[in-house]
Amino acid sequence: MAQKVVVVGAGLCGTLLAIRLAQRGYRVILTEKRDDLRKMENVEGRSINLALSDRGFRGLRLVGMEDEIRAQCIPMPGRRIHPLNGEEFTSPYSGREKKFINSVSRGGLNISLLDKAGSFENLEILFNTCCTGVDYDSATASFENDKDGKAFDIKADFIFGTDGSNSAVRKSLFAGSHRLLFSYSQSYLSHAYKELTIPPTSDGGFRILKNALHIWPRGGFMLIALPNLDGSFTVTLFLAHKGENSFENLSTAGELQDFFVANFPDVLPHMPDLVNDFFSNPTGLLATIKCHPWSAGEKVLLMGDAAHAIVPFYGQGMNASFEDVVVFDELLEKLNGDLKETIGRYDSIRKKDTDAIADLAIDNFYEMRDHVADPVFQRKRQLExxxxxTYPDYLSKYSMVTFKEDIPYSKAMTKGRAQDEKLMDICSQIESVDDMIIEQLYEDLKTIFY
Ligand SMILES: Cc1cc2nc3c(=O)[nH]c(=O)nc-3n(C[C@H](O)[C@H](O)[C@H](O)COP(=O)(O)OP(=O)(O)OC[C@H]3O[C@@H](n4cnc5c(N)ncnc54)[C@H](O)[C@@H]3O)c2cc1C
Incomplete structure (x- = not known):
C-alpha cells in the first residue's frame, strides 16, 4: 500500500509538490483553507503577477508543465527605468540573447497547477479545509472545515507544511515537544506595499512599454509595474510605514494625488483608478522569516514560504519555492525513495541557499530603490x-541568481557580492565604459568567479 502524504496549503509550492509526489505514486491529500480558485469569480490575486525565471521553470519542468506555463508569460528582458527628471531608459537583465524574466499571473499559475493536480487518481484536494495544527510525532494534522465549522484530524505517514509565511504547521513547532530546539526569526522591513493598477487602453493595448519590468526609483521609495496578458499592469508601491514620504502621510485622496504629481507624474495619467485602488486595497507587510529545523521527528517538513519567506525584491520567492521541490525530489531519488530520511536530511542541504536568497533580496531592495538610476550603478550594469x-563564461550576480539554475544561491551570493564590489569600485573612477579595455578586468575577475 502506498504511503499517505498530507500537503497543507494548495498555493504555488504545495500544489507543485503534491503533483510531484502523486507522480511518484504516493497517496496525496492536498488541503487548502480557501475555496477552489477555479470556482471563484473574483479571485484574490488573479490580477497580481509575479516574475518567473529559470529556477521556477526548473520546478515546472520536473512535473511536465514548463511549456504550458511559458505560454502564459510575458517576457521582460530588462528594467525600464523612469527617472523623476530625464528620459526613461532600459537596463537589460543580461548581456546575452534570450535571457529574460517573465511576468505571469499568480492566480492563473495556481489554477494551472490545480488543474494538473486534479488529474491524478491518487491525489485528493480538500478545499475550505483550514489546518489548525499538527502533531509532529504522530504526523497527525488537525483541520476545521471553513463552511460547516466541523473539526477533524487526518493521520498520515508524512505531512508537508506549504501553508505560506503565516504557516499553521510551523506554529505548531512552538507548542510541541520540539520547541526547545526550534530557532525562529522574523524581521520586518521599514517599508510596506500597496497593489495598484494601470488598466489596458480602450482597445486592449498596453499604455506603457509591454516587455519590461518598470521601475520608478525615488531613493527611499519606489513604484514598480509588471505587464499582464490583458494589457493591464500590476503596479506596486513600496513605501515606508512612517516618516516624510510614507503611508502614514497618505490618508486623503488629495495627499495621494499630490504625492503622485510630485513623484510619479509620467504614470499618473495611466492610473485612473488610483484613489479607489489605494484606499480599498490592503497594505501588505514585508518580512524575512528564517527558521530551523524545518523538520522535527522526520515525519513533518516545512517548505516554501512556510520555511523561508523572503522580501520580493529579487523576484525569487516563488522561484525558490519551486526549486525547493526540485532539490527535495533529487534527494529523494538519491535516497531511493526513502521519504523519512529525505525529510530528515533536506534542510541540511537546502537552508544555506534559502538564507542566501533572503539576504540577496534585502540587498536588491536598496539597489532598486536607491541605485538603479545612479550613474555609477548604470556604468556598472553596462560593464557587466x-x-x-564578450566572454561566454562571465556571469553577473543577477545572471547567476536568475538565469543559472545550476548555481546554488549561496555560491551566487558569495561570488556575486565580490564581483559587485570590484565593479562598483572601478565604475566610481571612470566616466564611461565605452572605451574601456576589459581584457585585464576579465582576467582579474576570473580569480573571483572560477
Ligand atoms: C508583493 C509580493 C511580490 C512578489 N513577487 C514575486 C516575484 O515576482 N517572483 C517570485 O518568485 N516571488 C514573488 N513573491 C513571493 C511569492 O509570492 C512567494 O514566495 C510564493 O507565493 C510562496 O509560495 P508558497 O506556496 O510557499 O506560499 P503561498 O503562495 O502563500 O501559498 C500558501 C497556501 O497555503 C494556504 N494556507 C495558508 N494557511 C493555511 C492553513 N492554515 N490551512 C490550509 N491552507 C492554508 C493559502 O491559502 C495558500 O493557498 C512575491 C511576494 C509578494 C508579497
Missing part, C-alpha cells in the same frame, strides 16, 4: 553587459 557579451 559588456563582459557578458
Amino acid at each position: 553587459m559588456k563582459l557578458e557579451q
